[in-house]
Amino acid sequence: MSRFSDETLMAYADGALPPAEAAEVGAALENDAEARATVESFRSTATLARAAFADMAAEPVSDALVRTVLGTEAPAASVTNFPPARKARPPLWRSMLPLAASIALVLGLAAALFLRQPAPVLQGPVMALGPIPSGTALAEILETRPSGTPVALQERDAQGSEHLMIVATLRDRNGRICREVEALDKTMQARLAGIACRDSASRTWIVEGTARIAASSPSGGSDFVPSGAEEKDALEGLLSILGATKALPPEEEQRLIAHGWR
Amino acid sequence: MTASEPDIRHQIVALLPRLRRFALALAGTRDVADDVMQTACEKALGHLGQFTPGTRLDSWMFQIVRTTYIDHLRRNQRRRNTELTPELAESLPSDARTHEQISARADLALVRAEIARLPEEQREVLALVTIEGLSYQDAADVLGIPIGTIMSRLSRARKKLARAIDEPRTGSGPLQGAQR
CATH class of the missing domain: 1.10.1740.10 (RNA polymerase sigma factor, region 2, helix turn helix motif)
Structure with missing residues (x-):
């Protein structure tokens, strides 16, 4: 019988313990196979439950409901103000985009016209080179979220990133899982793109490269500042160095998420 | 502001x-x-x-x-039990629990079906904390119950879920009926 309660082991698995207590539990786990199994079981139920409902937030919300909330007849005027999708998408993940379109539209309705209340500001950038500490939004999103679904951050970073979205999942030439992720601003424009790969031994994600994407025209019109191409090229270059050239199909990605990337 | x-x-x-x-x-x-x-x-x-x-x-x-x-x-x-189960279980193959090559989609449908079987008070905590990502404290505030209650309900819900997923269910639970 473990000296820790189920609740404590669950909080440990969820990253919800205060650091001192988490360290104590972590140390005790080394000699306690039963407690380790319990922690593992709590982790896997969380991953499964999240994966089971991951697609549901990407289902389109009915126009009628949006109109009810906005108190408007038809949101046509808002829709035309939604910034058009960025052009020059690499073909590799183009197939993933429709999934994002409906939710991006609904979020865009809110974001394109109105300033949201500013969220608390993170200390550093939302995505930085190197291992990603567990428990952060980025780590959670890489581990559990499907491609194409923007996730609103509780805290924006100083560069104005307010959402994260996985764009594609790939395998590099060593079979390692890598994901391309974008940080989006409040108008759902990508500001920063990065590649993170998963170290299966330590189950941590490591950011291998990032590229800043130039902001589009502030008027929200259809003309975009045509820069940012070389930054995107840098990521493309990184992907080809890694040997990660082909996006996994959504079903494969979903299966991997459900099984903790095994 | x-x-x-x-x-x-x-x-x-x-x-x-x-x-x-x-x-x-x-x-x-x-x-x-x-x-x-x-x-x-x-x-x-x-x-x-x-x-x-x-x-x-x-x-x-x-x-x-x-x-x-x-x-x-x-x-x-009175209508609840009859209207709940069918949609959740519809994509569940009848041999889902015994088949080795279980597909991810059916796997996740199975998880949803098991979540639907949890007691109401456990399911709402699981939905808020695990699926929607609220902290224990935020979930406690939404539900108006102490954080200790959140943790005990959530850990019971997840243990039940883990057992249900790991162990093939035998006998005649509601799910069995829904599988036709």
């Missing part, structure tokens, strides 16, 4: 996909979830004045969706 009413309306629109997922996790069927969402949004709009600017709009909305769902349950108590 006080948010104007149009501001709040647009913030609610941005929350709709998550709120609907929460309703779906509670209700188990899209029909019921969409009904609950419509009523909950009307309720929220009628009481926008009661929202305290500066507090969390998502918590406030989760609360309204949950009370709306409970109202719905009370009104439809």
Whole structure:
């Protein structure tokens, strides 16, 4: 019988313990196979439950409901103000985009016209080179979220990133899982793109490269500042160095998420 | 900074996909979830004045969706069991629990079916904390119960879920009936 309660082991698995207590539990786990199994079981139920409902937030919300909330007849005027999708998408993940379109539209309705209340500001950038500490939004999103679904951050970073979205999942030439992720601003424009790969031994994600994407025209019109191409090229270059050239199909990605990337 | 009413309306629109997922996790069927969402949004709009600017709009909305769902349950108590299970189990192959090469989609349908079988009070905690990502404390605030209760309900829910997924179910539970 473990000296820790189920609740404590669950909080440990969820990253919800205060650091001192988490360290104590972590140390005790080394000699306690039963407690380790319990922690593992709590982790896997969380991953499964999240994966089971991951697609549901990407289902389109009915126009009628949006109109009810906005108190408007038809949101046509808002829709035309939604910034058009960025052009020059690499073909590799183009197939993933429709999934994002409906939710991006609904979020865009809110974001394109109105300033949201500013969220608390993170200390550093939302995505930085190197291992990603567990428990952060980025780590959670890489581990559990499907491609194409923007996730609103509780805290924006100083560069104005307010959402994260996985764009594609790939395998590099060593079979390692890598994901391309974008940080989006409040108008759902990508500001920063990065590649993170998963170290299966330590189950941590490591950011291998990032590229800043130039902001589009502030008027929200259809003309975009045509820069940012070389930054995107840098990521493309990184992907080809890694040997990660082909996006996994959504079903494969979903299966991997459900099984903790095994 | 006080948010104007149009501001709040647009913030609610941005929350709709998550709120609907929460309703779906509670209700188990899209029909019921969409009904609950419509009523909950009307309720929220009628009481926008009661929202305290500066507090969390998502918590406030989760609360309204949950009370709306409970109202719905009370009104439809007798119908509930018969309308809950079929949609959740529809994509579940009959040999899902014994077949080695279980597909991911059926696997996840199975998880949803097991979540639907949890007691109401455990399912709502699982939906808020695990699926929607609220902290234990935020979930405690939404549900108006102590954080210790959140943790015990959540750990019981997840143990039950783990057992249900690991061990093939035998006998004649409601799921068996739904599998035809």
